[in-house]
Amino acid sequence: MATITFNLDKTENDYIEFEGQTIQELESFLYPNQEFKDCCGTITYTENDKESRLSIAAVNGYGVYIGFSDENRDSLSISDRNRLDTVVDVWGDGLYVSEGLFISPQQAWRCICEFIETGNVSEEIDWITPDDLPEEGNYI
Numbered sequence: 001m002a003t004i005t006f007n008l009d010k011t012e013n014d015y016i017e018f019e020g021q022t023i024q025e026l027e028s029f030l031y032p033n034q035e036f037k038d039c040c041g042t043i044t045y046t047e048n049d050k051e052s053r054l055s056i057a058a059v060n061g062y063g064v065y066i067g068f069s070d071e072n073r074d075s076l077s078i079s080d081r082n083r084l085d086t087v088v089d090v091w092g093d094g095l096y097v098s099e100g101l102f103i104s105p106q107q108a109w110r111c112i113c114e115f116i117e118t119g120n121v122s123e124e125i126d127w128i129t130p131d132d133l134p135e136e137g138n139y140i
Helices: 023-030 105-118
Strands: 003-010 016-018 039-049 052-060 065-070 074-078 087-089 096-098 126-128
Touching: 003 023, 016 105, 023 105, 052 096, 065 105, 074 105
Parallel strands: none
Antiparallel strands: 003 016, 003 039, 039 052, 052 065, 065 074, 074 126, 087 096
């Protein structure tokens, strides 16, 4: 049986750290009323001593960035290749992600749900590798 671990911070007022293990807990914290709250963190899926991880950054006005990693690959969500050299300061303190990596909240939520159920990411999303980013781009 798989173990799912959430480690997410929201930026509302003070930083609020969340650790939980069910999709319902995650939804009420991160995606209430089908609206993403600004946040940053990871979701880890562990099964049979193998681990995969989603890195997430949601920023109002930009959408949601998702990075996926496991023992075989690193993948980054992408929405616009023309905006990969422009970065967004996620926290306002130097944590930068390329603007073109942010996808719609609806796509991101479906991807997160699929990851929690299977440990894999949605093929509905376009993915690139970190090597595909221009020198001016960045990811977490």
